[in-house]
Amino acid sequence: MLAARGAVRRGRLPAGAGPVRPRGAPRTVDLRSDTVTRPCAGMRRAMARAAVGDDDYGEDPTVNELQRLAAGILGMEEALFVPTATMANLIAVMCHCRRRGGQLFLGRAAHLHVYEHGGAAQVAGVHSQVLPDLPDGTFDLEQLELLVREAHSSRYHPRPELICLENTHSTAGGRVLPLPYLQQVRGLADRYGLRVHMDGARLMNAAVAQGVKPAQITQFCDSVSLCFSKGLGAPAGAVLAGRRRFVAEAWRVRKLLGGGLRQAGVLAAAARVGLEQAEETLRRDHDNARRFAEGIQELNSPLCSISLAAVETNIVMMNVGGGWLSPPELCEHLRAVSEEEVAETGWAVSVLVFPWSAHTVRATWHRDISARDTELAKNKLEFVVRKWQEKLDLGLRPTPPGAGGA
Structure with missing residues (x-):
């Protein structure tokens, strides 16, 4: 609880959001495609x-x-x-x-x-x-x-x-x-x-x-x-x-x-x-995609990068490089929820993205993804990248997704 409140104060989590129990159902942010929506x-x-x-x-x-x-x-x-x-x-x-x-x-x-x-x-x-x-x-x-x-x-x-x-x-x-x-x-x-x-x-x-x-x-x-x-x-x-x-x-x-x-x-x-409703809906999708892309750029990590100039609409292509992490591995780490994540952030968030190519992961925004969901996805990516980087710095390979997790 204190970890979650501290994260909110630091601006890393949406205000008003409470913690999720490690064994509870995670909040799923589905960015695989804009075809996954449900009728409003x-x-x-x-x-x-x-x-x-x-x-x-x-x-x-x-x-x-x-x-x-x-x-x-x-x-x-x-x-x-x-x-x-x-x-x-x-x-x-x-x-x-x-x-x-x-x-x-x-x-x-x-x-x-x-x-x-x-x-x-x-x-x-x-x-x-x-x-x-x-x-x-x-x-x-x-x-x-x-x-x-x-x-x-x-x-x-x-x-x-x-x-x-x-x-x-x-x-x-x-x-x-x-x-x-x-x-x-x-x-x-x-x-x-x-x-x-x-x-x-x-x-x-x-x-x-x-x-x-x-x-x-x-x-x-x-x-x-x-x-x-x-x-x-x-x-x-x-x-x-x-x-x-x-x-x-x-x-x-x-x-x-x-x-x-x-x-x-x-x-x-x-x-x-x-x-x-297209203009209102799509403008919001584009704004959310842009915010997520800016979050990737702010990470300034060799594990994943972005070309902001290429983010024009609702699709974000993340470049996964360095040979330390493959697109399927990044997708699996974003999907999985570990007790370590919940202990540190107070949140259980599963982010679904699509391994587009040998070096690219695609995330697509749509009407079911809010600004809050976008912030949660940014935080999850930051957590995953940080954990990978910490273990790489120690000469270790990160634990496979789901090991010891909820």
């Missing part, structure tokens, strides 16, 4: 009260209203509600690339290329030409134009048809694509008769970070997907938006892929709440 009370009320109909017949009023609202926000003529953003991206590829063997261009680390089971190839029969991703989530447009020009002039290359962008860029750490860059992509696409699709799963994060309306971003695109179950916190659903003729064809492809829904208004109602 407002979403649950909206779902319970939603007017519904058969959406496959176009008769679900809540879905229809969400589609109109989303199309307006995205600056597109129409939008189509679909179960997932992965399906939205695949539908876009199938609608834009009408010939089997057509070619799309995208970054090597793009979600559409890496994390969607190669649907462009498996289902659409489309060839993906990948480009190296730059640290900010863009790719070199001179290299892109060289590849496009080469394909256009050859009888042997696949026919280039589509450029796919990702905004925000997940693997780059939630980086936002600059508007001048998007304008340049649009100009290149127009010169060669290509279309542009944006995987905008976290597009609203990009708009909030740049202080612009989403339509100012999508004006450079022929189509865009938007996910409701990531930063917006809904349990399911996405939209695919574009011109009226494009969306009409997208409806047919959605049916082909088994994405036709019936009384989908119960999902659309939650999605609408998330969409309407």
